[in-house]
Amino acid sequence: MHYFDHAATTPPYPEVIQTLTDIMSLYYGNPSALHRAGEDAAKLLKKAREVCAAALSALPSEIVFTSGATEGNNMAIKGAAMHYQSRGRHLITAVTEHPSVYQAFRQLEELGWEVTWMPVAGDGTVDPAALAEHVRKDTVLVSIMHVNNETGAVQPLEDIGRRIKEKNSRVLFHVDGVQGFGKLPVSLQNWQADLYTLSAHKFKGPKGAGIMYVKQGVQLYPLIAGGSQEGGYRGGTENVAAAAAVAKAMRLSAERQAEFYERARRLRDILVHHIADMPELMLNSSEHGAPHIIHFSYPGLKPEVLVHTLEEGGFLVSTKSACSSKSSEPSRTLIEMGRNADEAASGIRISLGWEHTEAEVRELGAALKSAVAQLAPMTGRKG
Amino acid sequence: MTVKPTYDMLLLRFGEFTLKGKNRNRFEKSILQHVRALLKPYPDVNILKEYGRLYVRLNGHPFEPVLADLKKVFGIVSISPVKVCPSELESIVSSALQFMSETSLAPSTTFKVNARRVWKAFPHSSQDMNHLVGSPLLRAFPQLSVNVKEPELELRVEIREDRTYLFHESIQGAGGFPLGTNGKAMLLLSGGIDSPVAAYSAMRRGLEVECVHFYSYPFTSQQAKEKVIELAGILSQYSGTLKLHLVPFTEVQTSFTGIGQDNLIITFMRRAMLRIATRLAEREGALALVTGESLGQVASQTLPSMNVIGRATELPLLRPLITADKHEIIALSKEIGTYDTSIQPFEDCCTLFIPKSPTTNPNLRIVQKVEATLPGLSDKLEQAVEQTETLVITPDQWASTHTQGKESVIREEWF
Numbered sequence: 001m002h003y004f005d006h007a008a009t010t011p012p013y014p015e016v017i018q019t020l021t022d023i024m025s026l027y028y029g030n031p032s033a034l035h036r037a038g039e040d041a042a043k044l045l046k047k048a049r050e051v052c053a054a055a056l057s058a059l060p061s062e063i064v065f066t067s068g069a070t071e072g073n074n075m076a077i078k079g080a081a082m083h084y085q086s087r088g089r090h091l092i093t094a095v096t097e098h099p100s101v102y103q104a105f106r107q108l109e110e111l112g113w114e115v116t117w118m119p120v121a122g123d124g125t126v127d128p129a130a131l132a133e134h135v136r137k138d139t140v141l142v143s144i145m146h147v148n149n150e151t152g153a154v155q156p157l158e159d160i161g162r163r164i165k166e167k168n169s170r171v172l173f174h175v176d177g178v179q180g181f182g183k184l185p186v187s188l189q190n191w192q193a194d195l196y197t198l199s200a201h202k203f204k205g206p207k208g209a210g211i212m213y214v215k216q217g218v219q220l221y222p223l224i225a226g227g228s229q230e231g232g233y234r235g236g237t238e239n240v241a242a243a244a245a246v247a248k249a250m251r252l253s254a255e256r257q258a259e260f261y262e263r264a265r266r267l268r269d270i271l272v273h274h275i276a277d278m279p280e281l282m283l284n285s286s287e288h289g290a291p292h293i294i295h296f297s298y299p300g301l302k303p304e305v306l307v308h309t310l311e312e313g314g315f316l317v318s319t320k321s322a323c324s325s326k327s328s329e330p331s332r333t334l335i336e337m338g339r340n341a342d343e344a345a346s347g348i349r350i351s352l353g354w355e356h357t358e359a360e361v362r363e364l365g366a367a368l369k370s371a372v373a374q375l376a377p378m379t380g381r382k383g
Numbered sequence: 384m385t386v387k388p389t390y391d392m393l394l395l396r397f398g399e400f401t402l403k404g405k406n407r408n409r410f411e412k413s414i415l416q417h418v419r420a421l422l423k424p425y426p427d428v429n430i431l432k433e434y435g436r437l438y439v440r441l442n443g444h445p446f447e448p449v450l451a452d453l454k455k456v457f458g459i460v461s462i463s464p465v466k467v468c469p470s471e472l473e474s475i476v477s478s479a480l481q482f483m484s485e486t487s488l489a490p491s492t493t494f495k496v497n498a499r500r501v502w503k504a505f506p507h508s509s510q511d512m513n514h515l516v517g518s519p520l521l522r523a524f525p526q527l528s529v530n531v532k533e534p535e536l537e538l539r540v541e542i543r544e545d546r547t548y549l550f551h552e553s554i555q556g557a558g559g560f561p562l563g564t565n566g567k568a569m570l571l572l573s574g575g576i577d578s579p580v581a582a583y584s585a586m587r588r589g590l591e592v593e594c595v596h597f598y599s600y601p602f603t604s605q606q607a608k609e610k611v612i613e614l615a616g617i618l619s620q621y622s623g624t625l626k627l628h629l630v631p632f633t634e635v636q637t638s639f640t641g642i643g644q645d646n647l648i649i650t651f652m653r654r655a656m657l658r659i660a661t662r663l664a665e666r667e668g669a670l671a672l673v674t675g676e677s678l679g680q681v682a683s684q685t686l687p688s689m690n691v692i693g694r695a696t697e698l699p700l701l702r703p704l705i706t707a708d709k710h711e712i713i714a715l716s717k718e719i720g721t722y723d724t725s726i727q728p729f730e731d732c733c734t735l736f737i738p739k740s741p742t743t744n745p746n747l748r749i750v751q752k753v754e755a756t757l758p759g760l761s762d763k764l765e766q767a768v769e770q771t772e773t774l775v776i777t778p779d780q781w782a783s784t785h786t787q788g789k790e791s792v793i794r795e796e797w798f
Contacts, residue, residue: 019797022794027792044793044797047793
């Protein structure tokens with residue numbers, strides 16, 4: 001079976017699994033406990049925090065371990081909104097954000113916050129100048145993702161960060177970095193990001209674990225009240241083994257980012273050529289997008305049909321994002337990018353990982369071609 | 384990019400004791416021992432002794448870490464990184480040029496050359512040398528101008544028969560008296576901020592210090608004891624080696640509870656500690672006790688309390704921090720590197736069984752009377768002395784166990 005759904009989740013590095021199992025079996029103490037076992041666990045947690053911080057050129061005290069991106073995004077957005085509500089009740093985000101960001105903003109709207117939803121261009125990117133126009137005195141937070149999970153569109157974060165801070169230096173800038181880390185260069189300093197969210201299973205770490213970067217001096221209202229773990233931002237016994245595994249995966253992914261980019265980019269170009277050869281398919285990923293995500297629509301065909309057909313040939317791909325692939329609604333992201341309902345309801349995502357070879361990608365291209373040839377007569381396309 | 388000069392040696396100058404003719408030898412020997420102990424981690428450097436001075440030959444080793452360690456040697460007032468060259472005019476001039484090119488100079492710097500011809504057979508006088516070295520420097524470095532009264536940079540040239548030294552910096556050393564040249568004392572080391580600073584202050588006055596720590600396991604945690612071992616390790620960098628006596632205090636301490644004199648518990652406890660420390664001092668040949676007490680800081684450090692507590696020993700009680708403010712003590716503890724360890728939150732035996740209202744004005748007669756009625760107190764004190772465990776901590780051994788201890792849990796391959 002050929003797995004091509006790395007934007008949904010990645011197989012962990014073997015070294016990460018080793019870290020996880022070693023630490024789980026050897027150092028199961030509660031890091032808050034007073035005894036030796038607790039102290040040992042606390043040491044490992046401290047080391048994990050240092051390694052994560054180094055991978056982002058941040059301080060250990062700026063790293064908060066979370067259960068993943070959904071928690072991180074909720075914590076960043078709602079936590080910042082609640083803590084800084086005395087500054088104002090206005091927020092800005094983009095219409096194509098991941099559901100964990102999108103829904104957090106929807107909740108805040110229900111609580112009486114005003115949210116400016118920035119539109120995107122046909123390539124899926126936000127216009128930084130237009131965004132900065134909306135920054136006001138009472139704007140508390142701007143949240144923009146690094147890489148779109150469906151189309152791979154890359155947002156101009158440096159430009160956005162600079163413009164919003166120029167307009168109002170107190171505005172906090174949150175970046176949902178989930179699909180970008182390990183694939184593209186990350187510079188929280190250049191982006192002027194105050195908050196940054198990652199999920200470990202997107203870069204070959206364990207599921208149910210992630211980190212959030214909280215810039216020194218930034219405060220958050222804790223969503224999970226409890227013990228004073230994680231600087232009080234997040235109560236609950238820390239998952240020490242997972243934290244160490246996250247650290248390991250972060251270090252490896254950061255070290256190998258440039259190499260990954262080159263590899264994935266080459267494979268992506270091959271696939272894009274295949275897709276361009278088929279007039280039935282419509283490419284949604286832009287040339288300037290992330291190297292590992294290829295997204296296209298097959299108007300007139302329910303995308304699950306293509307997913308199942310490819311699976312029979314041994315290839316696992318995805319319809320839009322995994323998080324919402326079981327609903328048959330058209331993709332919000334594609335609609336916002338200006339696609340019609342038919343185009344937006346027929347998207348397919350292929351996402352690449354370290355394991356893929358050129359031969360494998362060519363096989364996938366061929367399988368796609370034969371699937372399209374097989375299915376074309378059954379589509380409702382006219383002409 | 385500024386280039387650091389490549390130094391060949393560090394020149395160590397001795398302090399105030401040089402005035403004291405007869406003891407000089409003993410003092411210099413103590414410094415030499417201390418320097419030797421601190422240089423153990425640098426097998427490639429060696430020591431050269433000259434009259435009234437020590438030189439540390441770097442043999443290619445970077446000078447910064449060595450300098451940082453040598454700043455912990457008591458009795459050394461200043462340290463100069465030195466460039467060495469043969470005692471010939473040509474090499475002295477070319478070395479001076481080299482030296483200056485490696486020193487980062489501000490756009491305009493005033494300077495002078497201060498040459499000293501120790502070797503009288505050298506063909507040029509000190510005065511001549513100032514010009515012979517200064518002129519080529521002035522030509523080569525347009526940012527330099529001469530100011531003989533108050534130069535920003537004074538290049539010193541010391542010409543001796545076998546070699547010439549060039550230097551311009553004089554970095555402050557630890558000062559004080561060489562270690563142990565003023566006798567030996569027993570110091571009560573708690574896990575707090577004050578007592579390690581008191582230890583440092585006592586050592587700086589030439590006292591050899593042995594530390595006594597009282598622990599009350601299981602009322603105090605194992606970590607509290609380890610914290611004290613760590614503090615002793617940090618202090619051992621200043622003393623070469625350090626003896627740490629670990630006294631099991633639980634029996635003695637618990638014997639004071641339940642006698643209905645809660646507000647005096649601290650007084651009893653402190654007196655018991657002094658008695659045990661006195662016994663250990665006698666055993667080890669120490670002639671004083673040192674504490675980290677600072678006047679008025681807590682109930683046991685009021686003058687009436689110190690009076691009653693102090694009478695438990697006949698040895699002189701030295702309190703180097705007695706008039707120091709808390710912020711001064713904290714600043715010094717940060718400087719000597721004990722602060723971060725001291726503030727780790729593990730209870731020591733002094734914070735146990737603290738009564739709601741400890742007395743600040745104990746009555747000596749009552750205290751003595753109650754102590755006399757306590758059955759077996761002196762036996763318990765005796766037993767505590769007997770069961771005392773003694774560790775000898777050296778800086779290199781501490782450094783290695785310390786880093787091992789830190790890394791023992793962490794396997795690099797996991798991260």
